[in-house]
Each structure stands twice: as structure tokens, then as C-alpha cells.
Amino acid sequence: MPAELPALSVLDLVPVRSDQTSADALAAARELARTADRAGYRRYWVAEHHNMPAVAATNPPVLIGMLAAATERIRLGSGGVMLPNHAPLVVAEQFALLEAAFPGRIDLGIGRAPGSDPVTSWALRHGAGGVDDDAVSRFPEYVEQVEAMMSPAGVAVAVRGGEHPLRATPSASSTPTIWLLGSSDYSARLAAARGLPYVFAHHFSGEGTAQALALYRDGFRASSTLGEPRTLLTVNVAVAPTAEEAERRALPQLLQMLGLRTGAPMVAQRTVEDAETIVAAGLPESHASLLEAMRRRWVIGDPESARAQLAELAATHGVDEVMVHPVAGALRGEDPQRAVGREQTLSLLAA
Known part of the structure; x- marks a missing residue:
């Protein structure tokens, strides 16, 4: 008996094509989110990458606010916020405010990677007196701080012999769901220890998936917000009416990733x-x-084969949800304010 297709969500890096401006790419992302909302996808996350010619997703909170306002029911979130780039209070304030504006629709996915080149990472973390030099090593502490500051009770901060309350928002009635993201065993272990849901970045790595998920499940300790392991897997997907068209549509992103892996100019x-x-x-x-x-x-193919591949992948790894990263590129002359191939991928998968 064939495996069942799990719940589907969307990951968007907001790609910028050679025929687009940043404004065009944002307009295309807005239409893609509306497509996902209408088609019944569970959540729509945007990534954090910096100083890349082909990626407009530099600021997840700003994008989430734009996309949440343009959609009706889908959950919006970050996939993810690279926490070492930011002061924990800033992240907590941003997502507490988003949750207040769109209650029950906000996810905070947190990652540890820089999401950029070393010079840009320095500018983000230190160029204006930002977070300290050991931000990466203090990642578990920062995750705990963000979680505490977004709660209605906030956190007590010890300063000069006294305790001072610190809250991300004055009167929270709900909080975003926090997810930990990773492509190695580090975040799997941390998510398990803290009782948080876990996302493996299969779309980026593709290796070590089973090992990381097993580490998470074996080490999971229930928390006040999550009683049992909860897993999500991201995967690159291109779907078209025929397998041949899907292969063509996937080629631009394949070359993009090839350039990234081989050190070619972006x-x-x-x-x-x-x-x-x-x-x-x-x-x-x-x-x-x-x-x-x-x-x-x-996962590249016609709708039937793509659904079967995704179902098999989810069953193999036992994940609760699959997050589709639609990688179908654009044909010359298509509307620069739309991502026709990416919209088609989501629509055909959900049909």
C-alpha cells in the first residue's frame, strides 16, 4: 500500500531572477504565499540570508508581516532567524509583536548558522556594536532567553544587585511556536533537550537526515509546550504537468546550488x-x-510521481510534516512579478 502524503508546508528563500528587481521578487513571494494559502498548505516560512545576489529574504520579520497581511489562514514563520546575528531581545520583540498582530499564525524557526559570508556576518554582529564575539557558543542560552522573554511572565534580569522584569511585549495573550532548525546533530540534541519541535534542513544538506532525526527522538525530553517529538523535513521540489518540464524548471536552481558548492561568483x-x-x-x-x-x-517530476516521492520520503524518515522548497525556475518572458513555475509546483502538488 503506497505511503500517504503528509501535511505540506512551504519554505521560501525569495529568489531574485536575472529579470527581476527586489520589488519584483517580493511581489512574486506575495503571490506564492497566496497560492499556498488557497491550496491548503499548513505554514509558509521565509529564510534569512544576506548579501546574496539571488536571495531577497534578508529580514524574516519584515517579510512575515507583509505575507501575513496578504493571506488569511496559513501560518507564517521564519526558516529561520539566524539567532547569533541578533540580540535575543530584538528577536523576541519582533515575533511577540507579530503574534499579537496575527494570533495563532506565527512560528519562530531559529537557526545557528550565519546565513552569509564572513564579512557580512561581522557587519551584522559587530558593525554597530552588536552581539558579542561568542554568540554562536551562547546559542543555547540565547534560545532560552527568547523563549522566556516572549512568555506573558517575561524574565527577571539581575542588574546591579536587583532584579528587573523584561518582557518582549507588555501583555502577551499567546506566543509563537518555537522550532529549532539544523543540518547537523547540534540542533537535534538541543531541540531534544529543550523539548522543542525540530526541523532538519534536508533541502540544503541531504545527508545525515536519519541520524539527526534519530538523535532528536532518542534524546527528547517533554516540555511544558510539547509532550512528544515533533519533526519537519525540508526538501527541494519542482513539479510541472510533465516530468520533462519539471526537469527544465529545476535547472536554474541546480546551477545556483552548484555555484554555491564550487565557490563560483554568485x-x-x-x-x-x-x-x-x-x-x-x-x-x-x-x-x-x-x-x-x-x-x-x-523531488522533480509530474504531480503523481512528485507526491509519491514526498510520501515515501516522509515515511522513510517518519516525519510529521514536509516543507516544500519550490525550486521551479522561470521561462524567459514570464511576468517578473510572478513565479509561475513555483506557483505551479504548489498548486499541482495540492490538487
């Missing part, structure tokens, strides 16, 4: 036709084999 995401021209001219053998290895970890 550029805006190419159109399908431009990507095909590059591949037709010939890739170095090592690059071609790397591209094919990445492609095998992605």
Missing part, C-alpha cells in the same frame, strides 16, 4: 533558457557529477 538566478545554454556548452566532469548528485536528492 549571480541572480538564471532563466530556464539561460541555464540550458550553460549546460549545453558543457560542465566540467566534477561539476556535472556534483550537479547530478544534488538532483537525485530533490
Whole structure:
């Protein structure tokens, strides 16, 4: 008996194509979120990446506010906020405010990676007197601080011999759901220890998935907010009416990831036709084999085969939910304020 398709959600890095401005990319993200909302997806998360020509998702709280206002019922969240880049109070204030504005619809996914190059990371963390040098090593402490400050009771801070209350918002009636994100065992262990739901970034790594999820489940300790392990898996997906079209649509993002893995200069995401021209001219053998290895970890195909692949992936890893990262690129001449291939991916999967 074939495996059942689990609950589906969406991860959006807000890609910027060679035919788009930042404003176009944001307009396309808004339409994609509306597509996911209408199609019944459970949640829609945006990532945090900086100083990248092909990614407009630099500020999750700002994007979440925009997308929440443009949708009706879908949960909005971060996939994730890279906590070492920010003061914990700032993150707690931002998401407590979002939860107050859109109660019951906000998720705070937290990650530990920089989400950028070393120079940009320095500018984020220290350029204006920001967080301290050991922000990464203090990640567990910062997660605890964010969680406490968003609660209605807040947290007591000891300063000069006295205790001072610190709350992210004056009178919280609900709090965002906190998720820990990771592509290694570090966040799996921390999420288990703190009794938080866990997301494995299968879309980025594709390796070590089973081991990280097993570590999380085996070490899980129930918390006041979560009684048993809760898991989510992200995966790169391109769906089209035919498998051939899906393969074409996936090519621009495959080349984007190939460039990232091989240290090539980052550029805006190419159109399908431009990507095909590059591949037709010939890739170095090592690059071609790397591209094919990445492609095998992605879900690319017609609706029926894509649904079957996602169901099998979810069953294999025993996850409660799959978060689709729609990677279908654009054909030359398509509306720059829409992401036709990405919208099609979500619509066909949910049909």
C-alpha cells in the first residue's frame, strides 16, 4: 500500500531572477504565499540570508508581516532567524509583536548558522556594536532567553544587585511556536533537550537526515509546550504537468546550488533558457557529477510521481510534516512579478 502524503508546508528563500528587481521578487513571494494559502498548505516560512545576489529574504520579520497581511489562514514563520546575528531581545520583540498582530499564525524557526559570508556576518554582529564575539557558543542560552522573554511572565534580569522584569511585549495573550532548525546533530540534541519541535534542513544538506532525526527522538525530553517529538523535513521540489518540464524548471536552481558548492561568483538566478545554454556548452566532469548528485536528492517530476516521492520520503524518515522548497525556475518572458513555475509546483502538488 503506497505511503500517504503528509501535511505540506512551504519554505521560501525569495529568489531574485536575472529579470527581476527586489520589488519584483517580493511581489512574486506575495503571490506564492497566496497560492499556498488557497491550496491548503499548513505554514509558509521565509529564510534569512544576506548579501546574496539571488536571495531577497534578508529580514524574516519584515517579510512575515507583509505575507501575513496578504493571506488569511496559513501560518507564517521564519526558516529561520539566524539567532547569533541578533540580540535575543530584538528577536523576541519582533515575533511577540507579530503574534499579537496575527494570533495563532506565527512560528519562530531559529537557526545557528550565519546565513552569509564572513564579512557580512561581522557587519551584522559587530558593525554597530552588536552581539558579542561568542554568540554562536551562547546559542543555547540565547534560545532560552527568547523563549522566556516572549512568555506573558517575561524574565527577571539581575542588574546591579536587583532584579528587573523584561518582557518582549507588555501583555502577551499567546506566543509563537518555537522550532529549532539544523543540518547537523547540534540542533537535534538541543531541540531534544529543550523539548522543542525540530526541523532538519534536508533541502540544503541531504545527508545525515536519519541520524539527526534519530538523535532528536532518542534524546527528547517533554516540555511544558510539547509532550512528544515533533519533526519537519525540508526538501527541494519542482513539479510541472510533465516530468520533462519539471526537469527544465529545476535547472536554474541546480546551477545556483552548484555555484554555491564550487565557490563560483554568485549571480541572480538564471532563466530556464539561460541555464540550458550553460549546460549545453558543457560542465566540467566534477561539476556535472556534483550537479547530478544534488538532483537525485530533490523531488522533480509530474504531480503523481512528485507526491509519491514526498510520501515515501516522509515515511522513510517518519516525519510529521514536509516543507516544500519550490525550486521551479522561470521561462524567459514570464511576468517578473510572478513565479509561475513555483506557483505551479504548489498548486499541482495540492490538487
